[in-house]
Amino acid sequence: MGAWIAIGVALLVVGGIGGAISAANQWAARDALDPESAGPSGTRALVEVLRSHGVDIRIERSRTAAAAALADAPATLVLPDSPALSDDAVSELVDAAIDVVMIEPRSRTLGLLLPGSAAAGVATDAAVDPGCEVAEAERSGAVAPGALYTPGPDAVGCYGVDGGSGLLVQDDGDRRIAAVDGPALFTNEHLAENGNAALAANLMGRHPLVIWYVPTAADTDLADTDPSLGQLTPPWVSPVIVLLLVAGVAAGVWRGRRFGPLVAERLPVTVRASETTEGRARLYARANDPLHAADRLRIGTLRRLAALLGLGANAAAGDISDAAAGRLGLDRATVRGILIDDIPRSDVELVALSTRLRDLEDAVHAAVRPERSTR
Template identity: 55%
Template sequence: MSAAAARTATPAPARSRRKAALGWVALVVGLLVVALVGGTLVFGGYAQRAILDPESAGPEGSRAAVRILEQQGVTVTVARDRSAAERALAGGGATLVMRDAPMLSDEGLRDLAGRAAHVVLVEPRSRALDILLDGSALGGFSADLATSPECAVPAAANAGTARVGELLRPGDGVEGCYPVDGEFGLLHSVAADGETVTALDGLSVLTNTALPLDGNAALTLGVLGQTDSVVWYVPSLSDADQGTTAPTLGDLTPDWVTPALLLLLTAALATAIWRGRRFGPLVAERLPVTVRATETTEGRARLYASSRDAAHALDELRRAARSRLGRLLGLTARTSPNDVADAVAQRLGADRAQVRGILVDDTPRTDRELVAAADRLRDLEESVRAAVRTEGTTR
């Protein structure tokens, strides 16, 4: 070997150590990345624009409602904090649309609502209803029900039938629309100075998915488009009144906790590097024996028989039979047992309850009942096979 070749050749142990070092470096870098991402999410906050967000085009966003208002000449201003909402409402005469704002105090909520000519609560909660709608409260829930208004509120009367979800109970002097079992899908109150407060479940009316249904679009335009200017307030965690901000986790823990956690993490990482062992290459090992599938099946059957667990044994037979029936009927592997039974009953024109008993419900208590249930399973599967073959032949 020449001197140049000797200089360029790298011993195998050196290459192995280099690969091991690179592996540990990659592990440390990965842990640091995970720590940085986790710290950002936990301590830096995470803002997701989705539910009832006026700029979200997702199913639960409300950008379609904003576009309808703008097409009718209404100016929509999205305020993502309290100060921006107050500046937008400074001119007076605007409609304030707001979600629930738990960070605002009662006085802060009254102050912000008092700056608008009309207030629309699109995510009403008990506190806001009690303060702004004279003791109104949350009621029950009616899942996506189309209801007629049955009230004299112009926006609701002109819209006609609309969807309701969360129901509300009106306070004194508050008018309710879209009644369901004594509760209402929309509440409306008019103050002495002409200011109105309206509350409705925005998830059932204002979202991009719900807006095209029934009279939801007309109701949205009537309630939100009462003025030429709409201020859509999206609450922020920084909107709390001075002195009422909830303490953070860092404020509640002693000063020594963070250094102690960092020290523990450093010690754990050092221990992992010190005591870590690199796995060697995979070694192929031949099994000493090969067991046939029939022997395994017979062994499990003897275990079931010795334990006298007829129900468990029948469950295994049913699971296999439902799988084969599902393939015969073109069902997916995720189809539930009840759905498989319904499909079999429909194909055979048999009683649905009887087929469900064979494939799902019947519980044997003795070996004799287990054998009878197995025979019924076999007969049912043969009937389905015959029906499928007959249908394929006729075609």
């Protein structure tokens, strides 16, 4: 009963540790670019900087609430990567905003909001100047851009490195859309570096209201996001599986055992164990193979010695030999020669070895069980 209780407690402890690790991972994922997180990967410091400049920040974790807030007043939409939203849902949010700042753009979002733009690698940690005519970037000064993007035909690239740009800005008159690597520039651990804070304030503070949308998996508008196994596998897989099952059943029927009542089979002759032993001895003698016979004698002696010395049935021959020598106080090499190493080359030597094996076994028996030493 105590063992089962211990097992149950151990399972509860392991489950608790696993749950804590899972929860920690979930919180770590939520902290990334979260405007309410004070952790290294959060963006709470940026929110406080914007508020100190008189910008009203509204944090929305629902797409519906974000769309409603954008419809109330002209605002800038801060848009992280939103893989759980369809293209139509992203476009609906963007169309309701005056400015859009993508702070973690992926290829899909770049192609949707900045046609012709694409990812172009990652820059080094060195700070670079804006190198463009975008006023917000010129006022911010140099930054280490992080991810790089190739600008589309209507976009302007700033902070150029190796043919890519760390900031893309597209202004069509009614709306400005910007793309920048937020994790490398706007998180709490990087905001104070170079001109990162100034660039964030200049891009997001163009209007008195900022709607910061925080996407979640529960906010998705996609249907059938979890395809079945049949949808993921090629069409020929299911017929092949059925064919293999049928082949397995057929093979089982073909080669399977026919069940029925047991049939007693009368053996033509019964051979006594002693006659079998004597027959093998004659074969060894006729083959002039004393070593094979010695091996059989030694195997029997080693098995009995292991039982006497409490070594178990799987003990190695060398371990049994050393244990017997230690028990009798004899030289290990001598005992090992009797049990393992000495090679009889004639019947006379085989008989002598048999005698020494018997004497060694008697001595161990007498040392281990002195009250039963007589045989």
